Amino acid sequence: MKDEERLRRAAGIPARILSETDSTNLRLKEAAREGSVRAPFLLLAHSQTGGRGRLGRAFLSPRGGLYMSLLLPMPKSPLPLTVFAAVAVCRAIEETASLSPRIKWVNDLFWNGKKICGILAEGLSDQAVVGIGVNLKTPENGFPGVPIAGALDCGADPIALAGCIARHLLALLSGPREAEALAFYRSRMMLTGETIRYTENGLKKNALVLGVDERGGLMVRDTDGAQAILRAGEVTVGSDQPFSSPDALENRHPQ
Ligand code: BTN
Numbered sequence: 001m002k003d004e005e006r007l008r009r010a011a012g013i014p015a016r017i018l019s020e021t022d023s024t025n026l027r028l029k030e031a032a033r034e035g036s037v038r039a040p041f042l043l044l045a046h047s048q049t050g051g052r053g054r055l056g057r058a059f060l061s062p063r064g065g066l067y068m069s070l071l072l073p074m075p076k077s078p079l080p081l082t083v084f085a086a087v088a089v090c091r092a093i094e095e096t097a098s099l100s101p102r103i104k105w106v107n108d109l110f111w112n113g114k115k116i117c118g119i120l121a122e123g124l125s126d127q128a129v130v131g132i133g134v135n136l137k138t139p140e141n142g143f144p145g146v147p148i149a150g151a152l153d154c155g156a157d158p159i160a161l162a163g164c165i166a167r168h169l170l171a172l173l174s175g176p177r178e179a180e181a182l183a184f185y186r187s188r189m190m191l192t193g194e195t196i197r198y199t200e201n202g203l204k205k206n207a208l209v210l211g212v213d214e215r216g217g218l219m220v221r222d223t224d225g226a227q228a229i230l231r232a233g234e235v236t237v238g239s240d241q242p243f244s245s246p247d248a249l250e251n252r253h254p255q
Contacts (some may be wrong), residue, residue: 003159007044013058013170015042017159022050024069025122025131032071032124039127042069042166046157050203055234058145064137065159070166072173074128079178081121082107083216085130087181088168089117090188093134096164097156102190105218105235110190111133114150132165135156161203171253178214186212196220196235200228209235 007015024043031037045068048061050100050150061067075081086107093109094100101109101116109117120131128191135151136158143149172181191209198205198220201204207220207228217229 002221007159007163008041008222010160011030011042011166012163013040013042013166015044015166018045020047020049021045023069023131025052025120025129026050028069028071028129029122029124032127032129037071039073040170040186041167042068042162044068044162046135052120052131053133054120054254059118059120059133060143060149062139062172063135064139065132065151066132066136066162068162068165069131069134070169072128072130072170074123074126075173075199077173077178078124078215079181080216081128081130081173082119083185084181085119085121085132085169087184087188088165088172089119089132089134090184091168092154092161092164093152096161097152097154099152099154101188103185103188104190104237105122105212106232108215109165118150125197126157130169134161136161137171151159156167156177168248182212182214185216191218191237194237196237198230198233198235200230 003031004017005016014229023043028043047063048067050058051061053059085105089109090101099111104110107119108115119133122129135149136156138151138153192211194209196207196209205222210219210221213219213229217231219229221227
């Protein structure tokens with residue numbers, strides 16, 4: 001059976017495979033705008049020359065990895081699409097590769113202390129494109145300039161994995177399954193109880209991670225005792241400032 005047919009069967013939706021493209025997210029958004037594809041649709045590429053990451057970064061996409069984008073009707077959920085996507089990727093990796101990655105808020109997946117997956121969701125007017133990149137194999141020259149990156153290196157079949165991710169994501173979005181997704185997300189979270197650094201309005205802050213709220217926000221307590229909920233951006237594990245004892249924080253900035 002041809003790979004494209006295998007992918008369609010594994011995903012249960014129309015799908016296309018490109019040998020190489022600049023970015024599957026860009027191509028799928030363009031096709032959706034032109035009206036040449038309709039949701040749900042899956043686009044997979046064996047490599048990308050201009051893979052796009054969050055916060056305007058590049059996503060290194062050599063051959064041997066999994067680069068896919070899914071076109072979906074815009075979900076109506078208080079939980080971000082990327083939370084559902086992180087859950088779907090975790091479940092699919094567990095099912096197809098018997099490995100259990102952890103989730104770093106907001107939607108990076110880590111395995112063996114290295115980032116093995118990134119997710120980038122982009123909105124069109126009434127549709128969304130969710131792009132997922134999974135490093136399946138460490139390239140010969142490693143991941144130059146990206147020391148945090150690693151790979152699953154378990155011989156996973158990209159087509160089977162992509163199909164499984166798509167099925168899980170579509171199933172999660174097909175009904176009111178926020179509570180289930182959130183419970184799974186929390187169970188795989190790698191930051192709860194850790195100290196982190198983040199930047200807010202140009203100010204660098206150190207905080208303790210308390211968990212994830214019902215809308216996928218990261219609940220933190222800053223070193224001065226103030227609690228905050230982060231809705232976007234990026235956090236770094238580790239603190240460069242000592243934390244006050246809980247006693248010293250009592251009655252300060254209750255919210
Ligand atoms: C990140 O880690 O910042 C998100 C990376 C998302 C990468 C995927 S690969 C498939 C899709 N096409 C892109 O250009 N980006 C996403």
